[in-house]
Amino acid sequence: MAVGSGNGKQWLSEPHLGQMGYTKVRFVVAMACACALVYILSFAVMSARPCWNTCIPTSCSPVGSPLASNSLSQPAASVEESDMVPKRLHDQVFHPQKQSESALMAVGEPEQLALNTRAETHRRGTDISRIVFGIAAAADVWKGRKEYIKLWWKPEMRGFVWLDKTPDGEEWDDRYPPFKVSEKTTNFEYTNKKGWRFAIRISRIVSETFRLGLPDVDWFVLGDDDTLFFSENLVQVLSKYDHRKMYYIGSNSESHLQNILFSYNMAFGGGGFAISHPAAKILSKMQDSCLARYPHLFGSDDRMHACMAELGVPLTKEPGFHQFDIHGDASGILASHPVVPLVSIHHLDLIDPIFPNTKDKNYTRVGALKHLLEASTLESASTMQQSICYDKSRRWSFTVSWGYVVQVYKGFITPRELEVPQKTFLSWHKETSKVEFPFNTRSNPDDVCKRPTRFFMESVKGPTESGSKNSMTGYFVREFSEEKMACSEKLQPLNGVQRIKVVRELTDSSWYQIPRRSCCRVKRWKNEDIDIHVGGCKDGETLISSY
Structure with a gap:
């Protein structure tokens, strides 16, 4: 019977055609099994490593993790390494320059530009080389105050001591930052009868530092010459924030009355505060006109707060910055430090040495702080x-x-x-x-x-x-x-x-x-x-x- 005639059952009854149908069935089943196997393998691989090069690093890994670099050449740690090597925190800080260099070694020249752009777009965290310090100081008291700065300053850091005039007979070395003399502020009006007009000079330190045009800066950190910074903790705290956005980070006073007289929305400058690069850029353009509107304010930090308020940038509070508006024995507050990184301690001349004298040791203020830094x-x-x-x-x-x-x-x-x-x-x-x-x-x-x-x-x-x-x-x-x-x-x-x-x-x-x-x-x-x-x-x- 010819194919196509009859009721169609003849198709199944022909011997050679039956074999052909069986072969097709086997082929379809085999293809289905192969597809299922590919799906299972893909699911297993993606579960083990859910993010590839197209994934934003910060969504895959915590800040400071080696995986957060988007580096194609960085090998993953072995199980033995991750289990046995202690997680020292200074090894976890993200180093953008080192990461980008290793990434460029792993790709060809056509990919370098795209990789650089992607790394900068998604880079999170910072390191000490991308922070610039502005230290407020005065030539008349510099000789004594520089001993505090020498405790925490390291040669690899960047920053300047901003003075009112050139200090007499001072030989500078790398144990503290180089100095710069602030611009004159005689054209600014100052009407507060209880304050000092040098507050205007100090309030402009961030703007003056920005205008120096330093490259590769994420943050500008302002502090006083009697402030002790814990730089590793500072880096880790700032690494929580996106430096490409406008940030004003610091903390309040330990005095309720001081916060009322000034503002709970103000970062007290002695304890230090951080301004992100974009915020500093806009501040440098408008600050002088802003300062002209506030001749009645007392200090430098409330002038800075006034200008940040005009920019609409609120204070992001980090309680590890310590203004230390207290007197006497600070052990009560230090021994019960909140569960946050210790970033700074200010007013070192106004509190007792933090370690008491013993039969063998008589601690000065500087000596006591040096002892703390051993830990x-x-x-x-x-x-x-x-x-x-x-x-x-x-x-x-x-x-x-x-x-x-x-x-x-x-x-x-x-x-x-x-x-x-x-x-x-x-x-x-x-x-x-x-x-x-x-x-x-x-x-x-x-x-x-x-x-x-x-x-x-x-x-x-x-x-x-x-x-x-x-x-x-x-x-x-x-x-x-x-x-x-x-x-x-x-x-x-x-x-x-x-x-x-x-x-x-x-x-x-x-x-x-x-x-x-x-x-x-x-x-x-x-x-x-x-x-x-x-x-x-x-x-x-x-x-x-x-x-």
Whole structure:
């Protein structure tokens, strides 16, 4: 029967045609299986690495991650490396110039322009070479104040000390920034009877620095000559923000009244503040006309705030910038530092040396700060970060402020209370009332025996010296206090302890994005010694798990 005649069933009954149909079925099934296999393999690969070169780096990786560079030549870390090598935070900072150089080595010349454009468009984070400092100073006090700057300044940094005149007989070296003499401001009116007209000069430092035309600048940071910066923490804080946008970053005063008199929307200049490059560019064009509208203002920072308000750029608050509008013993506020990176400390001439004198050491202000930097140099993130733990059997409470002090309290005191600064200090107006401060405080007991027994840092060792890749070791010695000698019986068995050893794990790089207070455990208490371990909290662990 010819094909096409009949009811169509003959098609299936012909032997050779049946074989042909079976072959087609097998072919279709094979193709379907192949497509399914390709789909499964593609899904598996994309799950392992969901972002390719077309992905914006910041959506794939955290700031500071090696993957955030969009570099085609950078090998991924092996499992052994990621598990065994400690995540030192200064290794996590993004270096745009190094990243772009490695990327260009991996591609041909036709792709270089596109790669450069894409890297600049998506680059997040910054490094110290892309920050320019403007230090407000005066020639008459420079000789003493430069000692503070020498503590934190490094040759690889960029910036200038802005003076009112050339200092006499000064030999400059790379232990502090080069100096520049500010432009004259005699054509600006100043009418505030309680202030000083040099405030106009200082308020123009960012604009004058911008007009120098320095290349590759993300941020301009202004501070005073009596301000101590923790540069690694500064880099990490600024890396959270997109430097291509207009930013005005800083913090308020520790005095409620000062914030009322000036503004809670103002960055207090002594503690330092940061202006992004685009904001500085526009500021430099309009600031002089802006300043002419505010001859009545008191200082430089409220003039800067007035101009930023005219630009419509609000203050982005970062509480790690410290104006330190306080007097006296700052240990109460330093020992209970908030869970944020310590960026700066100002008014170093107005507070007591942060470490008390001992039988062996008499600390000057500069010497005490240099001692603090011994810990900060090993790791900035953990500096002054407070941990809380307990000895349940003896009923004692401990706070560990790394690099600074261990405080021991008799009895059980909750973390909610211990995280609040104790009023060892006076306000800017030398008052102690709670309403003087824009943050919670707790009273310093009149009964000396109820005050914490303090053990201040004597020495600190890094991972290499400590014999561990992942931890540092600090030794804290008991503060000598004649007042507390009368408390001997009340403070047993603590009265016999002379030294506390603290082992602290290196801080994970994610802490800057997701800060959390570290957990603390009293490992050993025997006779004159106590051993404490500080590190990341384990699953389900809380600060009172040890109680």
